[in-house]
Amino acid sequence: MSEVAITIQNVSKCFKRYRHPVDRLKELLFPGKQRADEFWALRDISLEIPKGKTLGIVGANGSGKSTLLQIIVGTLSPTTGHVNVQGRISALLELGSGFNPEFTGRQNIFFNGQVLGLTQRQIEDKYDDIVAFADIGDFIDQPVKTYSSGMFVRLAFAVATSVEPDILVVDEALAVGDEAFQRKCYARLEKIQDRGGTILFVSHSAGTVIDLCDSAVLMSEGELLLYNTPKYAIDKYHKLIYAPTEKIQSVREELRRLNQKQYHQNLSQDTITPNLTKDIGQNSSGVTQQAGEVVTEKTAAEIINELPTFALQSKPFYDPNLKPAETLSYLSRGAKISNPQILTRRKEPVNNLIGRDNYIYTYEVEFLQEASKVRFGMLVKTIKGSELGGASYRFPDEKLEDGVVKAGTKVVVKFRFNCLLNPGVYFLNAGVSGIVNGHFTYLARCIDVGMFRVLPEEDSDSTGIIDFMIKPNLTVDEVDETLSVSPEMKILV
Ligand SMILES: Nc1ncnc2c1ncn2[C@@H]1O[C@H](COP(=O)(O)OP(=O)(O)OP(=O)(O)O)[C@@H](O)[C@H]1O
Numbered sequence: 091m092s093e094v095a096i097t098i099q100n101v102s103k104c105f106k107r108y109r110h111p112v113d114r115l116k117e118l119l120f121p122g123k124q125r126a127d128e129f130w131a132l133r134d135i136s137l138e139i140p141k142g143k144t145l146g147i148v149g150a151n152g153s154g155k156s157t158l159l160q161i162i163v164g165t166l167s168p169t170t171g172h173v174n175v176q177g178r179i180s181a182l183l184e185l186g187s188g189f190n191p192e193f194t195g196r197q198n199i200f201f202n203g204q205v206l207g208l209t210q211r212q213i214e215d216k217y218d219d220i221v222a223f224a225d226i227g228d229f230i231d232q233p234v235k236t237y238s239s240g241m242f243v244r245l246a247f248a249v250a251t252s253v254e255p256d257i258l259v260v261d262e263a264l265a266v267g268d269e270a271f272q273r274k275c276y277a278r279l280e281k282i283q284d285r286g287g288t289i290l291f292v293s294h295s296a297g298t299v300i301d302l303c304d305s306a307v308l309m310s311e312g313e314l315l316l317y318n319t320p321k322y323a324i325d326k327y328h329k330l331i332y333a334p335t336e337k338i339q340s341v342r343e344e345l346r347r348l349n350q351k352q353y354h355q356n357l358s359q360d361t362i363t364p365n366l367t368k369d370i371g372q373n374s375s376g377v378t379q380q381a382g383e384v385v386t387e388k389t390a391a392e393i394i395n396e397l398p399t400f401a402l403q404s405k406p407f408y409d410p411n412l413k414p415a416e417t418l419s420y421l422s423r424g425a426k427i428s429n430p431q432i433l434t435r436r437k438e439p440v441n442n443l444i445g446r447d448n449y450i451y452t453y454e455v456e457f458l459q460e461a462s463k464v465r466f467g468m469l470v471k472t473i474k475g476s477e478l479g480g481a482s483y484r485f486p487d488e489k490l491e492d493g494v495v496k497a498g499t500k501v502v503v504k505f506r507f508n509c510l511l512n513p514g515v516y517f518l519n520a521g522v523s524g525i526v527n528g529h530f531t532y533l534a535r536c537i538d539v540g541m542f543r544v545l546p547e548e549d550s551d552s553t554g555i556i557d558f559m560i561k562p563n564l565t566v567d568e569v570d571e572t573l574s575v576s577p578e579m580k581i582l583v
């Protein structure tokens with residue numbers, strides 16, 4: 091059994107929420123009457139994090155990730171339960187923590203170093219390294235309150251990682267830095283891993299959690315729903331957040347049950363540590379858990395293969411809540427786009443799609459002005475706005491009189507497409523261009539006119555954004571023993 095870096099035992103956290111700020115004061119002055127609503131941000135969390143491992147923490151906004159990290163770090167105390175940390179812990183929590191905004195960067199380095207238990211001499215020794223890593227130029231002598239959020243994270247990350255912590259806690263911070271800096275940060279995290287450090291890492295980036303972490307927990311509404319391999323936790327996280335509203339509870343229930351089942355399988359310490367203490371405890375679903383029965387040497391992959399598969403949504407459907415928050419329509423210059431939707435081949439409108447199925451993206455265009463050389467366009471984008479692919483089609487001249495679309499013409503545009511995307515949420519643009527009054531121009535253009543999600547799929551091997559429908563073909567070459575003394579295996583892909 092490997093050593094444990096952090097033990098979390100039955101930790102719950104209750105926040106008081108006051109409807110009016112003055113209620114907080116009234117409660118202080120006139121104790122006895124409860125003026126606040128209680129809000130349980132964490133519910134009975136138990137977890138053991140082995141030394142030298144990197145744990146990812148995933149979950150929707152408000153699920154309790156930062157609260158849990160703050161309790162581990164000690165900046166918040168649990169309402170009930172205990173946390174035991176073995177070793178020096180250094181943290182990069184959500185923006186704002188740890189630094190005094192009035193101090194300069196330089197002063198904050200010394201201030202933080204002392205808080206982390208370093209002597210003046212030790213900080214001086216590390217100072218140049220911290221400044222070089224942060225790379226914020228003369229700003230190092232400016233008060234931290236004048237920093238951009240990127241500069242702030244640069245300095246905070248440099249300090250948190252330079253003090254050679256036994257345990258490093260990183261809350262989402264890296265998303266703020268630019269790409270070059272992020273790469274540098276990951277290299278540092280890998281260095282900490284190599285020298286046996288333990289890392290807790292909160293991130294919404296699926297790829298990063300899968301790449302960086304040894305295991306991951308999924309948080310949901312203050313509950314630790316599951317503890318498993320990063321890929322498994324991310325898949326289930328997606329399943330949960332992409333579930334239609336009325337199904338969320340049943341998905342949660344199912345994940346809870348699966349976690350229980352694994353718990354009883356008592357996974358080997360080197361793959362996944364099931365949530366728990368050595369004795370009998372109650373988990374949040376009220377089921378008694380017991381650890382310490384049989385220790386098997388199963389790998390995480392084997393365990394996942396044994397899990398019962400979900401009754402997954404195998405049909406596309408329409409979720410009325412899934413709508414773009416905002417559509418940017420450029421001023422019409424001769425045409426109007428309306429009624430954008432995605433249809434199945436049976437013409438049913440849907441916005442929850444099954445990967446690799448065929449759909450039709452359709453919208454209507456009304457021409458308010460005569461135009462020639464008319465083209466209709468579509469574009470699919472990620473949440474961050476990366477353009478994944480699209481098309482622009484010319485209105486065939488033979489369908490028109492003199493190659494001209496007359497004012498008053500209404501056109502139904504249909505693009506058939508194969509949804510070669512991995513689970514996630516995507517946005518659609520629509521546009522019409524052509525020659526109006528002798529100039530080539532957009533007649534109408536709508537950004538984020540539609541939104542759809544691709545539903546998670548069990549047992550999918552595809553990663554990234556695009557599903558290239560990759561088919562592996564692995565052949566093991568026969569080894570000619572006369573040529574080689576020691577056995578060797580060649581795998582040709
Ligand atoms: N000091 C506080 N007082 C009252 N409620 C709080 C306080 N801090 C956090 N909460 C609530 O606790 C819940 C969990 O918050 P937390 O910040 O841990 O979520 P999170 O998982 O880190 O979310 P995110 O992904 O947005 O960072 C939220 O509903 C939040 O509103």
Ligand SMILES: [Mg+2]
Nearest residue numbers: 155156157184
């Ligand atoms: Mg948070």
